[in-house]
Amino acid sequence: MATDVHRPVTAPAVHVAGLTRSFDGRAVLDDLHVDIRQGEFVALLGRSGCGKSTLLRILAGLDRDIEGTVLVPRRRAVAFQAPRLMPWKRVWRNVLLGLPGKPERAVAERALDEVGLGHRAAAWPKTLSGGEAQRASLARALVREPDLLLLDEPFGALDALTRINAQRLVGELWQRRGCAVLLVTHDVEEAVLLADRVLVMDGGVIALEQRIDLDRPRDITGPRFAELRAKLLERLGVSTTTEAS
Amino acid sequence: MTIGHAPLGPPEPDTTETSKPGAATADPAEPSPGLGLHPVVPASTRRARVPRWLRRTAGPVLLLALWQLLSITGVLTSDVLASPGRIARIGGDLVADGSLASAMGASLQRVAAGLLLGTLIGTGLALVSGLFRVGEDLVDAPVQMLRTVPFVGLIPLFIIWFGIGEAPKVAIITLGVTFPLYLNVYAGIRGVDAQLIEAGESLGLSRWGLVRHVVLPGALPGALTGLRYSLGIAWLALVFAEQVNADSGIGFLMVQARDFLRTDVIVVCLIVYAFLGLLADFVVRSLERLLLQWRPTFTGR
Numbered sequence: 268m269a270t271d272v273h274r275p276v277t278a279p280a281v282h283v284a285g286l287t288r289s290f291d292g293r294a295v296l297d298d299l300h301v302d303i304r305q306g307e308f309v310a311l312l313g314r315s316g317c318g319k320s321t322l323l324r325i326l327a328g329l330d331r332d333i334e335g336t337v338l339v340p341r342r343r344a345v346a347f348q349a350p351r352l353m354p355w356k357r358v359w360r361n362v363l364l365g366l367p368g369k370p371e372r373a374v375a376e377r378a379l380d381e382v383g384l385g386h387r388a389a390a391w392p393k394t395l396s397g398g399e400a401q402r403a404s405l406a407r408a409l410v411r412e413p414d415l416l417l418l419d420e421p422f423g424a425l426d427a428l429t430r431i432n433a434q435r436l437v438g439e440l441w442q443r444r445g446c447a448v449l450l451v452t453h454d455v456e457e458a459v460l461l462a463d464r465v466l467v468m469d470g471g472v473i474a475l476e477q478r479i480d481l482d483r484p485r486d487i488t489g490p491r492f493a494e495l496r497a498k499l500l501e502r503l504g505v506s507t508t509t510e511a512s
Numbered sequence: 513m514t515i516g517h518a519p520l521g522p523p524e525p526d527t528t529e530t531s532k533p534g535a536a537t538a539d540p541a542e543p544s545p546g547l548g549l550h551p552v553v554p555a556s557t558r559r560a561r562v563p564r565w566l567r568r569t570a571g572p573v574l575l576l577a578l579w580q581l582l583s584i585t586g587v588l589t590s591d592v593l594a595s596p597g598r599i600a601r602i603g604g605d606l607v608a609d610g611s612l613a614s615a616m617g618a619s620l621q622r623v624a625a626g627l628l629l630g631t632l633i634g635t636g637l638a639l640v641s642g643l644f645r646v647g648e649d650l651v652d653a654p655v656q657m658l659r660t661v662p663f664v665g666l667i668p669l670f671i672i673w674f675g676i677g678e679a680p681k682v683a684i685i686t687l688g689v690t691f692p693l694y695l696n697v698y699a700g701i702r703g704v705d706a707q708l709i710e711a712g713e714s715l716g717l718s719r720w721g722l723v724r725h726v727v728l729p730g731a732l733p734g735a736l737t738g739l740r741y742s743l744g745i746a747w748l749a750l751v752f753a754e755q756v757n758a759d760s761g762i763g764f765l766m767v768q769a770r771d772f773l774r775t776d777v778i779v780v781c782l783i784v785y786a787f788l789g790l791l792a793d794f795v796v797r798s799l800e801r802l803l804l805q806w807r808p809t810f811t812g813r
Binding site for chain 2: 349351354364411
């Protein structure tokens with residue numbers, strides 16, 4: 268599993284060309300072009316309603332009323348903002364849900380161990396805290412060994428402290444697994460912290476593409492970090508005068 | 513009051529006071545003068561001396577005693593309502609000679625058959641119309657129409673169709689059971705969280721996998737609610753069905769008792785009906801406790 272995530276790969280993990288998705292005649296995605304390389308961590312920023320979640324749902328195969336070309340790997344997994352665990356299945360059964368064949372409980376326990384939740388394998392989802400449930404949802408995504416991991420604001424509902432830990436966990440898991448990741452978020456800091464590349468969506472297209480050339484692990488107090496954050500915030504239409512002082 | 517010997521000397525600094533356990537424990541015993549301090553009495557010492565269960569049983573017992581008194585004094589004659597003592601004795605007799613057991617057996621058999629058939633039909637129809645849009649179009653409208661017919665009104669028709677044996681009785685129970693189950697299972701299926709369905713899809717579940725792992729477990733709470741309603745209606749339907757041409761069962765005992773003005777037997781039968789209803793409710797509650805332990809809202813009522 269020791270994949271070098273920074274190896275030069277030419278084959279893309281995601282290829283989207285000329286993608287259009289309309290709701291009642293209004294084009295939410297309008298002739299969109301996106302490519303994600305294998306093993307690349309891409310963050311997708313944008314204001315609410317800009318179509319970033321729509322793009323994620325299309326890549327996940329949950330929305331097929333589309334025009335254009337969308338190429339995705341066969342093995343892909345989604346973690347949503349809400350954990351969406353089946354409340355009637357214990358955690359380990361949730362993790363194995365939908366896997367082909369009859370996988371052993373140990374498979375689920377390994378995935379849960381990876382997110383630090385091995386001791387809760389037999390728990391009911393209702394007994395998990397918000398952070399634990401989100402980690403279980405992450406384990407459920409990772410156990411599929413995806414080539415593309417789609418994260419739809421997975422930290423949005425977590426409290427600030429839990430979020431920091433969860434972000435770190437996602438960064439570590441990505442470096443270990445080496446899968447391509449598309450992270451949809453509205454948190455600029457999170458995007459700069461985790462991503463190789465940040466895309467800003469506006470008006471149904473990619474309005475800005477920003478490579479994040481910071482070394483990992485990243486220091487959120489560094490000047491270059493602040494600069495990138497300010498630039499992205501500005502593109503999103505948020506004034507950053509307090510940042511400048 | 514303790515004003516007379518209140519300490520007037522310079523108070524010791526707080527830091528030393530906390531290090532001296534003797535001073536800290538002595539202080540609350542001598543409240544400082546000026547503030548009229550009141551003790552907060554723990555709730556447990558104010559509790560009533562009569563335990564709650566005793567108070568709750570006192571009401572029914574008093575009622576029974578009054579009933580017995582009225583019977584003994586002749587105000588309540590036995591052809592209006594038999595005395596509790598007589599009812600208890602007759603109940604014992606009916607148990608002893610086996611007639612109550614055989615009547616209960618016959619009645620339970622009818623309810624079981626009707627419940628089984630009604631559950632199969634109601635759940636089956638709900639699955640068809642809940643899972644498939646074509647099924648909904650074909651099944652839902654007729655079922656909703658039939659639902660408005662009071663099923664008890666169909667007894668004459670059922671007697672013409674099925675005669676006066678067991679069939680019309682089971683049929684009337686089946687009919688009563690079918691609709692609440694249909695409605696609740698159907699609502700349960702359609703009420704399953706769309707987000708969970710989507711999550712199931714994203715996990716690669718097939719259509720059947722979605723039904724099995726997401727839709728059906730999600731509809732289970734509704735189905736059990738439906739079952740509870742159905743059981744209530746099943747007993748009601750049984751009472752109606754057994755008043756008509758029964759030659760066995762609790763209803764038959766009651767009809768016979770009516771002809772001989774035996775109010776004692778009638779009351780015994782009513783008690784048996786109530787007992788059976790309670791038993792059925794207990795069974796469903798146990799089922800809920802077993803099958804719905806995952807539910808965040810479930811408190812184990």
